[in-house]
Amino acid sequence: MKPKKLGVNTVCTHVGEIKDEQFKGAVSPLYMSSSYAYENVDIKRYPRYFNTPNQEALGKKVAALEHCEAGMIFGSGMAAVSTAMLAFLQSGDHVVVQKTIYGGTYNFIVEEFPKYGIEFDFTDGFSEKHFKAKIKSNTKVIYVETPSNPLMLITDLEMIANIAKRHNLVSMIDNTFASPINQNPALFGIDIVIHSATKYMGGHSDLCAGAVACSSEHMDRIWNLGKNLGGSLSDYTVWLLERSMKTMGIRVKAQNRNAKKIARWLDKHPLVERVYYPGLKSHPDHEIAKRQMKGYSGMLSFELIPTIHAESFMKALVLIKQTMSLAGVESTILSPVKTSHALLSPEERERQGISDGLLRFSVGIEDKSDLIADLEQAFESVTKKHIELL
Numbered sequence: 577m578k579p580k581k582l583g584v585n586t587v588c589t590h591v592g593e594i595k596d597e598q599f600k601g602a603v604s605p606l607y608m609s610s611s612y613a614y615e616n617v618d619i620k621r622y623p624r625y626f627n628t629p630n631q632e633a634l635g636k637k638v639a640a641l642e643h644c645e646a647g648m649i650f651g652s653g654m655a656a657v658s659t660a661m662l663a664f665l666q667s668g669d670h671v672v673v674q675k676t677i678y679g680g681t682y683n684f685i686v687e688e689f690p691k692y693g694i695e696f697d698f699t700d701g702f703s704e705k706h707f708k709a710k711i712k713s714n715t716k717v718i719y720v721e722t723p724s725n726p727l728m729l730i731t732d733l734e735m736i737a738n739i740a741k742r743h744n745l746v747s748m749i750d751n752t753f754a755s756p757i758n759q760n761p762a763l764f765g766i767d768i769v770i771h772s773a774t775k776y777m778g779g780h781s782d783l784c785a786g787a788v789a790c791s792s793e794h795m796d797r798i799w800n801l802g803k804n805l806g807g808s809l810s811d812y813t814v815w816l817l818e819r820s821m822k823t824m825g826i827r828v829k830a831q832n833r834n835a836k837k838i839a840r841w842l843d844k845h846p847l848v849e850r851v852y853y854p855g856l857k858s859h860p861d862h863e864i865a866k867r868q869m870k871g872y873s874g875m876l877s878f879e880l881i882p883t884i885h886a887e888s889f890m891k892a893l894v895l896i897k898q899t900m901s902l903a904g905v906e907s908t909i910l911s912p913v914k915t916s917h918a919l920l921s922p923e924e925r926e927r928q929g930i931s932d933g934l935l936r937f938s939v940g941i942e943d944k945s946d947l948i949a950d951l952e953q954a955f956e957s958v959t960k961k962h963i964e965l966l
């Protein structure tokens with residue numbers, strides 16, 4: 577059976593699985609060996625070479641999900657990001673980076689690249705002219721993330737791929753917020769697709785991992801640096817991630833459905849100023865999202881009206897947990913001002929449109945009626961307190 581012909585849920589469940597020849601068990605056996613025979617074999621197997629049976633098997637699943645030739649699993653999303661970027665950049669090179677990206681990636685670039693003599697520029701916006709304006713004669717890589725945190729702004733993938741081709745750049749995307757279920761950037765011509773597998777791929781808030789998918793040619797370069805940097809994932813976690821990914825299709829589709837309904841409900845709520853969800857027609861990038869996404873993901877943000885204290889609202893939630901990170905089966909909420917964007921100055925936050933009343937909501941798989949009931953009781957509780965104070 578050819579992986580490309582299979583439906584996405586079948587790919588999630590089966591592609592790459594290791595046959596248990598010995599006992600005929602239903603799932604991939606876990607090979608924990610860190611020592612393999614080297615005589616009469618072409619490939620020396622070793623966990624740090626990213627080629628143990630379980631690492632290779634899961635790489636195939638990631639490749640199939642992203643419609644790429646090759647897939648590789650890393651010890652974290654940042655191991656995937658850093659290895660992929662450094663594989664295509666060296667001293668004297670320049671990279672164009674999208675304005676709003678994951679904080680860890682931002683820190684990696686601004687703290688580490690100067691040490692290696694790698695130049696970088698962040699764009700001033702998300703459109704073609706913003707990206708083109710930053711390209712220089714030594715630019716080698718163009719790096720984007722879409723949807724981006726926390727306003728779920730969308731970058732046009734086809735536009736980025738075209739710029740990359742015209743200027744002979746390697747295009748890279750952090751596809752974490754979309755997941756491979758909702759967006760396959762390689763189909764739009766993007767070269768390197770990166771995931772923090774800690775999020776939708778893992779999906780249960782219980783592991784940390786990363787993944788990359790691309791052509792075999794690009795992967796050879798990433799692998800070569802990867803084995804030197806050493807950011808591989810333990811086979812036990814690889815095996816756990818394989819188990820998690822079997823349900824990724826049904827999990828993410830349930831999260832898409834819940835998020836769309838909750839976004840619409842919040843959009844009509846009198847105590848909500850604005851909702852940022854690419855699936856809403858009112859989102860500024862809805863049309864681009866519709867073109868390149870199969871689903872709009874479980875991530876959304878909303879802004880409370882100024883008289884409501886965001887902290888008190890979150891504290892009043894019972895079912896929806898106040899925790900960091902995202903994309904688990906359980907719904908979680910956080911304040912970007914207090915967490916991911918806490919280190920930015922108030923002026924910079926205002927420039928980026930991140931207000932004190934903004935909340936980022938990672939919608940889980942719970943029944944949407946229970947999630948809405950939880951939000952409603954929290955709204956009632958804060959308005960009651962507000963009235964008591966008057």
Ligand SMILES: *Cc1c(COP(=O)(O)O)cnc(C)c1O
Pocket residue numbers: 652653654655657678680681721750752753772773774775784785786
């Ligand atoms: C979490 C995250 C990362 C980093 O992944 P880790 O697994 O924490 O290293 C990168 N990009 C995005 C968009 C993320 O959400």
